Amino acid sequence: MSAGLERGLGAPTPVGYAKSIPRGMWRAARRLVRVVGAGIAAVAFLAFGILFLNYGVLSTPQDRAYRDLDPAVPECREGLKTGWAVLSEVGRGVPQSSMLDGDGWRDPTNDENALRADPLWRTRLRCALQRHVVPSMRGERPLEYTLGFLEFKEDGEPYALVSRSGGNDVAIDSAMLRHAMESGLHDSGAQATRLKPVITQLDALVQHLATGRHYVIAFVHGWRHDARIGDANVADLRFYAAHAARFLRDRCRSDPNACEAEVTAIYVGWRGARVDERGLRDRFGTSLGGFFGDLSAAATLFDRKPVSEAVAPAAISALRTVEKTLRRPAPDGTDRRNRLVVAGHSLGGNMLAAGLRDDLLKAVRRHRFGEALPPVLGDLVVLINPAAEASKWTAVQRAVWERVATAADLGATPEEVARDGGLFPIGQRPVMVSVTAALAFPAGGLRPGDCAWVNLDVEDGFKEARARIRQRLAGTDAMFDAGVDYDWATHDLFPAFKFDFRPAAGFLERAAARFERRSPRGMSCAAPREPDPVDAILTAPLRGLSLVAATFPFQVSLPEESHTIGNLDPPRPAAGVLADAQPSGAPFGTTHEMLGLTASGSERHHAYGTLADADITCPRTTGWLRRARQRRAAQQGLGWDSQDLGPPESGGEGQDAPAVRFQHGLPLTGIAPITLGNDPFWNVRAFDNALSRHDGYRLSSFICALNQLVMDDIVGGGSRTR
Numbered sequence: 001m002s003a004g005l006e007r008g009l010g011a012p013t014p015v016g017y018a019k020s021i022p023r024g025m026w027r028a029a030r031r032l033v034r035v036v037g038a039g040i041a042a043v044a045f046l047a048f049g050i051l052f053l054n055y056g057v058l059s060t061p062q063d064r065a066y067r068d069l070d071p072a073v074p075e076c077r078e079g080l081k082t083g084w085a086v087l088s089e090v091g092r093g094v095p096q097s098s099m100l101d102g103d104g105w106r107d108p109t110n111d112e113n114a115l116r117a118d119p120l121w122r123t124r125l126r127c128a129l130q131r132h133v134v135p136s137m138r139g140e141r142p143l144e145y146t147l148g149f150l151e152f153k154e155d156g157e158p159y160a161l162v163s164r165s166g167g168n169d170v171a172i173d174s175a176m177l178r179h180a181m182e183s184g185l186h187d188s189g190a191q192a193t194r195l196k197p198v199i200t201q202l203d204a205l206v207q208h209l210a211t212g213r214h215y216v217i218a219f220v221h222g223w224r225h226d227a228r229i230g231d232a233n234v235a236d237l238r239f240y241a242a243h244a245a246r247f248l249r250d251r252c253r254s255d256p257n258a259c260e261a262e263v264t265a266i267y268v269g270w271r272g273a274r275v276d277e278r279g280l281r282d283r284f285g286t287s288l289g290g291f292f293g294d295l296s297a298a299a300t301l302f303d304r305k306p307v308s309e310a311v312a313p314a315a316i317s318a319l320r321t322v323e324k325t326l327r328r329p330a331p332d333g334t335d336r337r338n339r340l341v342v343a344g345h346s347l348g349g350n351m352l353a354a355g356l357r358d359d360l361l362k363a364v365r366r367h368r369f370g371e372a373l374p375p376v377l378g379d380l381v382v383l384i385n386p387a388a389e390a391s392k393w394t395a396v397q398r399a400v401w402e403r404v405a406t407a408a409d410l411g412a413t414p415e416e417v418a419r420d421g422g423l424f425p426i427g428q429r430p431v432m433v434s435v436t437a438a439l440a441f442p443a444g445g446l447r448p449g450d451c452a453w454v455n456l457d458v459e460d461g462f463k464e465a466r467a468r469i470r471q472r473l474a475g476t477d478a479m480f481d482a483g484v485d486y487d488w489a490t491h492d493l494f495p496a497f498k499f500d501f502r503p504a505a506g507f508l509e510r511a512a513a514r515f516e517r518r519s520p521r522g523m524s525c526a527a528p529r530e531p532d533p534v535d536a537i538l539t540a541p542l543r544g545l546s547l548v549a550a551t552f553p554f555q556v557s558l559p560e561e562s563h564t565i566g567n568l569d570p571p572r573p574a575a576g577v578l579a580d581a582q583p584s585g586a587p588f589g590t591t592h593e594m595l596g597l598t599a600s601g602s603e604r605h606h607a608y609g610t611l612a613d614a615d616i617t618c619p620r621t622t623g624w625l626r627r628a629r630q631r632r633a634a635q636q637g638l639g640w641d642s643q644d645l646g647p648p649e650s651g652g653e654g655q656d657a658p659a660v661r662f663q664h665g666l667p668l669t670g671i672a673p674i675t676l677g678n679d680p681f682w683n684v685r686a687f688d689n690a691l692s693r694h695d696g697y698r699l700s701s702f703i704c705a706l707n708q709l710v711m712d713d714i715v716g717g718g719s720r721t722r
Contacts, residue, residue, distance in 0.1 A: 058275045058296055065159035066227040066269070067149035069126040070172060071204050072180055073164050076127035083133040083144060084124070087238065088609035090114040107698075110238055110608035113230040125229045128161060128201045129208060134242050136612035143245040143612050145263035147238060148205045151227050152270045154307050156314030158200045172199065202318050205266065209325045214338045215711070216326065217244060218266040218319055218378070222346025223304055223387060223489070224297050227269030230278065233345070234267055235608070236698065240343075241265035242611045243703045247618040247711065254653070255620075257337070266322065270311045272347055274300040302497050305387065308347040312355035316377070323378055340378030341710045345697070346489065349386025349434070353565065356381065357392050360432070360681075364399040372428050373680045379710045383434040383565065384697050385487045387494050390568035391560040393434065393683055394588040397675070401587065404676065408583035421636040424678040426629050427715040431680040433706075435594060436566020437487040437693060438685040440523045441472045442578060442669040443569040443590065451525035453577050465579035469668050473525050487693065490564040500562035505549035512539040512546070565683060566590060569666070570674050578670045581639075587674035594686040595661040596701060597643075603699050618704035620654025623716035627655075628664075629677055637677020640664045649716065658714075659704035 069076055091108030115121035124130075134143040151159050162169045163176060177197045198204050209216070217240055221233040244263045251258035277293035284292065319342060326338035344352040359376050367373050375381075404420035405412040454469050492503045506520075513520040516531035516539055531539070556562040568589040573582040596603065606614040627645040629637040642662040648655040665673030666685070675681070691702055708714065 058280065060226065060271065060273050060276050062271065063153045065151045065201075066229060067126055067128055067151065067267075068159050068162050068201065069123070069128055070161040070163045070198070071127060071129040072198070073127070075120070075124050075164075076129065079124055079127060080129060080131050080146075083131040085133040085135050085142075086115065086121070087112070087132060088134040090609075091607070092609055107235070107239070107605070107607050109610075110235045111230070112235070116229060122229065123164070128204050132238060132241075134245075134609065134612045138613050140612055141249055143242050143249065145241040145245050145265055146208060147241065147265045147267065148201065148208065149227055150201050150205065150266060150268045150315070150318050152268075152311045152314050154271055154310065156311045158202060158314065158318070160200055161198065161204065202321060205322060206325045209264065209322065209338075210328065213261045213336050214264050214326060215244060215248060215261045216264045216266060216322065216338065216340045216378075217241060218268060218322065218340065218342045220268040220315065220342070220344035220348030220351050221270075221272055222344070222348040223272050223301060224275075224277065225272045227267060232695075237265050237267050239608050239698060240703055242608060243616075243700060244707055246611050246614075246616060247704065247707055250618065251620060251711070261339075268315050268319075268348070270315075270351075271307060272304055273297075274304060298493070301387075301493065305347055305350060308351040309354045312351045315351055316355035319377060339710050341380045341382065341706070342378045343382040343384060343706070344386065345384045345695075346387045349383035349565075350388035350392075352381055352383060353386055353388040353392040356432070357395060360396045361399050364396060364403070367423075370422055370425055372425055373431055375429075375431050380430060381432045382706055383432070385436050385490055386434055386565050387490050388565050389498075389561055390563045390565050390589065393565045393681075394560050394568070396681055397588050400675070400679065400681070406583070406587070408587070418636065421676055424676060424680060426626055426637065426678055428678045428680050429625070429715055430682050430709060433682040433684060433709070434565050435684045435686050435691060436490065436564070437691045437696060438566070438687045439486040439491060440476050441687055442469075443666045443671065443685060444572045444669065445522040446525065450578055454525055462577070462579045465668060469578055470525075472668070477519060477524050477526050487566070491567045494564050495562045498556055498562040500556040500559075501549040501552050502555065503563075503567075505546045508542050508546035508549065512542040515539050515542075560588070566685065569685070570671055572670045576670050578668055580670065581665070581672040582670060583672050584674055589674070590666065590683045590685045591664070591673070591675045591679065592682045592684040593663045593666055594684045594691065595663070596699075597659065597661055598701070603701055605698065606700055614700075616700050616704075618659060618700075618708065619656040621656050621658050621708045621712045621714055622652060622654045623649060623714065624655065624657055625714040626716045632677060635677070638664065638673045639667065640677060641667075654712070658708050659701040
């Protein structure tokens, strides 16, 4: 009776238990599937929504040139004759305090957006050739330069120039070309057979560069930029051009040759911006529009990178045409002594690395022992925070490495190592320099025992080195406390798009550490502190995501394919301490370090409109690289330092050190230099204030140092000043 009553009241039996467990598991599994399915659907909806916005609503025009107005148009012709000073005048009255915002320093001058409302300036700024002037308020000679544009479609096709009629654009026809050629024939007195039509932007540049003396800076912009009026990268190139004009003006006081060179800046434009971020900011304001712009643009890296590589052959061929034009002798047959430096930023750096890779490999394989390797394009190629796979650089490193014997090679004798150290002569100039804002010191991070050794106080031959290491680690701690600036786009974002989430995991860990007010693991010797329990709870999701990202299955395992050129450091050997350099087991990756020289650790920015009178110095640096290598002659030039130079040449002037500190190898990291002391390929980690952030290349010292590599005869043996 009681048993039946219990069953009637619903008391479970063992059989009932056995049946209920699978049903409960099934219901839980269904709920889990529904939750996971809803999450996947939400993510897919968000992804497709962003793609729809990017490819439809927010998309920039696919094939459009922004600076294609024929220089023969009256507005352009008059501008080339008189020059425009207007961009140095806008924003002059802006208070100094308003030049700082959440993203750092903002230049109130040099802003084309301030002129967009004026129809006349909208037309003028579209000229394919422009002349700009920065006047001096102190009666000095104004800074002047020519700005030209080379724009390409997504398949690499160049744009034809357009003319104006009745306030509207018109394509240049045969009659217009004939008239322009006959006018040019009449003005120049040249033979008709030597007169060439000006059809494209490249034609206009070639015509401009065919005569006279020129110091040319070509700049290939990167991701999220193009050549439209108001683009920040166009302003950056004007900033660089004005600096170059200032440096030449200063040199003119002691060297008449510098007075003759005219600065020309060439902006290589392509559709690096797939999202109309400026339109979003105009419609929704800087904060909201900027947020949605960042969100939408972040999803376009994967499709802009292939476009940069598709444009590369056309861009390189155009720059080679410029180079060929600059090499033409003067009418009397003498060398015009023109100079060309080519720089690429972000995906612009990828464009140059991709376009020049085969040329570099061929140059290394054909190189004759003991001779100087000639430049591969212009006088110097500079990659600034390049968003390019490290393999594009390590392929060239391997080509050099295969030709020389090193101390780490099995069976290599000291005599063979010494002999092969002369593959490049002491007078070898750099051919390609890549500079990337590094995250922290030392390269590769700290090992658990490093801090104990760093804090050791004994006389063991490393006491001075330990003091320098402690000083640099203190600088790292200060940067983390203030919020470290580094090239997150190439350090964290680029690998994530290559399906390597380990750098992103490090970013999440650093974010959690900053919130908990502690130093990130492996990057500081500061005494560890336990996080506040509340902070630890709040950062648990970040640390959980970091763990998932670090251990996500089937990630790309080869760093050379997922890391960028400047974010691949050679692995530290197992033996030795930080001050005891040992050969790396994989000697490929970064090769040099660059440090700022300002005592305070920060450098004042200068507005474009003030550059003619700003407190800027960029002295001549004749022979510094040779003297640095000679200082380390006993070590075959390995480990040279631009702040540790050999004696100057007797009677020579202008033998200063460069504006930033270059060091061969990665000092105080436990890694021996992986390249020859005279190697022409510099893969530079830029630390502290020398270069910060993905777009932090506007400091006058950095601009000066890059120009010194081209303006000056840094290896001696003949004047290179222009």
